[in-house]
Amino acid sequence: MGKKRYKRKYKKRREDIVIDIQNVSMNFKVAEENVGSLKEFIIQTLKRKNKHRELKALDDISFQIKHGEVVGIIGTNGSGKSTLLKIISGALRPTEGTVIVDRNKVQLLTLGTGFDYELTAKENVYLNGAIIGYSKEYLDEKYEKIVEFAELEGFMGEKVKNFSSGMVSRLGFAIATMRDTPEILILDEVLSVGDMHFREKSLNRVKEMIHSGATVLIVSHSMDVIIKHCTKAVWIEKGKLMMMGDPKDVCESYKNIK
Amino acid sequence: MNGAEKVKQYSFVLKQLVSREIKRRYARSYLGIVWSILNPLLSMAVISFVFSQMFIRSIENYPVYYLSGTIIWSMFTGVTNSAMTALVDNKMLLIKSKLPTRIFPLTRAVSSLVNFGFSLVAYLIILLVFKIPFRWHTFLFFVYVIGVFVFSLGLGYLLSVLYVYFGDIKHLYSILLSLWMFLSAIFYPIEATPIEAQRIIRENPIFLYVNSIRRCILRGELPTSGEWIRMILWSVGMYMLGSFVFGRMQNKIMQRV
Numbered sequence A: 001m002g003k004k005r006y007k008r009k010y011k012k013r014r015e016d017i018v019i020d021i022q023n024v025s026m027n028f029k030v031a032e033e034n035v036g037s038l039k040e041f042i043i044q045t046l047k048r049k050n051k052h053r054e055l056k057a058l059d060d061i062s063f064q065i066k067h068g069e070v071v072g073i074i075g076t077n078g079s080g081k082s083t084l085l086k087i088i089s090g091a092l093r094p095t096e097g098t099v100i101v102d103r104n105k106v107q108l109l110t111l112g113t114g115f116d117y118e119l120t121a122k123e124n125v126y127l128n129g130a131i132i133g134y135s136k137e138y139l140d141e142k143y144e145k146i147v148e149f150a151e152l153e154g155f156m157g158e159k160v161k162n163f164s165s166g167m168v169s170r171l172g173f174a175i176a177t178m179r180d181t182p183e184i185l186i187l188d189e190v191l192s193v194g195d196m197h198f199r200e201k202s203l204n205r206v207k208e209m210i211h212s213g214a215t216v217l218i219v220s221h222s223m224d225v226i227i228k229h230c231t232k233a234v235w236i237e238k239g240k241l242m243m244m245g246d247p248k249d250v251c252e253s254y255k256n257i258k
Numbered sequence B: 001m002n003g004a005e006k007v008k009q010y011s012f013v014l015k016q017l018v019s020r021e022i023k024r025r026y027a028r029s030y031l032g033i034v035w036s037i038l039n040p041l042l043s044m045a046v047i048s049f050v051f052s053q054m055f056i057r058s059i060e061n062y063p064v065y066y067l068s069g070t071i072i073w074s075m076f077t078g079v080t081n082s083a084m085t086a087l088v089d090n091k092m093l094l095i096k097s098k099l100p101t102r103i104f105p106l107t108r109a110v111s112s113l114v115n116f117g118f119s120l121v122a123y124l125i126i127l128l129v130f131k132i133p134f135r136w137h138t139f140l141f142f143v144y145v146i147g148v149f150v151f152s153l154g155l156g157y158l159l160s161v162l163y164v165y166f167g168d169i170k171h172l173y174s175i176l177l178s179l180w181m182f183l184s185a186i187f188y189p190i191e192a193t194p195i196e197a198q199r200i201i202r203e204n205p206i207f208l209y210v211n212s213i214r215r216c217i218l219r220g221e222l223p224t225s226g227e228w229i230r231m232i233l234w235s236v237g238m239y240m241l242g243s244f245v246f247g248r249m250q251n252k253i254m255q256r257v
Helices: A002-016 A038-046 A081-089 A121-131 A136-150 A165-176 A196-211 A223-229 A247-257 B003-026 B034-055 B062-084 B091-096 B103-129 B136-165 B169-182 B195-203 B205-219 B225-256
Strands: A017-031 A052-066 A070-074 A096-100 A106-109 A184-188 A215-219 A232-237 A240-245
Touching: A017 A081, A017 A215, A052 A081, A052 A096, A052 A215, A052 A232, A052 A240, A070 A081, A070 A223, A070 A247, A081 A106, A081 A184, A081 A215, A121 A136, A121 A165, A121 B003, A136 A165, A165 A196, A196 A223, A215 A223, A223 A247, A232 A247, A240 A247, B003 B103, B034 B062, B034 B103, B062 B103, B062 B136, B062 B169, B062 B205, B091 B225, B103 B136, B136 B169, B136 B205, B136 B225, B195 B205, B205 B225
Parallel strands: A070 A215, A070 A232, A106 A184, A184 A215
Antiparallel strands: A017 A052, A017 A096, A232 A240
């Protein structure tokens, strides 16, 4: 009886965890001399100089994310944040360790992935939309709404190269956030686009997504964003997990070190 | 997403990516797509003017002979050259999207196939001008084109992986291509070369396809069963090799780019 109850409890706990990162390490082989061409490769091989240095982008990282948590990931540039995101989203396989997550539920939100500046804004909506996984029917249906949210009525026939950077990010944001909120959402530096007015609007949209019960991972350099919106923060430095816990505490220590 | 939805979604993505490639290519030219038709016609005019006197006895309908070879050759080089740089050019997309890596070389290959489609207009015009009769064999043309395409795609996969590691493959390949072209009997009759050279040329897959096309279009002949087997082996073999290497290297490519 007791055993059974324990089992059920254990199972429940397992179900709560939507992302389980277990002892993940990622090593990149970096050639000591930069071998970018066949010529150099042959020369280096002949000289027997073709040494590799192992670069640990991630070093034995473990943590769990439960359903409904909003987790902020901080760390200086090159600390391994994006490598970690790539491993979670399934673009990279870790050298060691495992990540347990339902990849179909993960949605990486990036702005303007694959925007082509030679094409018109309308063509880019379809191109970018297709790349991030919208079907043609869905885009046909939501097209008007995307234009409206981006506040680009009357500009859609223009080539994107004539747009200001604010307009480009508005369009990117509108396309990326049009979908129904996925169960696991990864936001990679998307909260600082456009002017004040649009920033507020976009922040509201993200809040909406956060509060709809999705599990969210936010990568941001803005401590404000992390402290305001996250329930938990993870600090990664030089591939190592430095600290994890209450956003305020983690951000405080991060600031002090910096 | 289940299998069918995936196929549908990826073909939508492929269509969007291909249309981007095509639009980009013609974005800055006034005549746009017309160039794809004019280009083979103009090069045919020049080459015919230069060589037709030389080969007049051995080749009848020299312009058709030349054009059959050159449009296939440019599709082959178009597919392989553009697929080669596909991964490096689409670095950002590769990292940030969840698309299968294969889609990038494939996009380039299909774009080149579309361009080939435009140049077929030129080919059709010339076939009509020279009053080449249409027989049922003419439709075999498309079978051979599929063969060349699959062969080129396989080689394109292979080159795209190599290019991620070695940037100078591009230069080496262009030199290899010029040698390869001279061994493909694009603008001269194979009989004009020494016996030893002929032996090499006859083993060249591109020559195999081009020769079969010329025979079916100009003379309504079928290839021998030996030639069929070799053509199928070349395209299936090259595709499988390229595809296999690509699949094996996928994770390493992601680390490298």
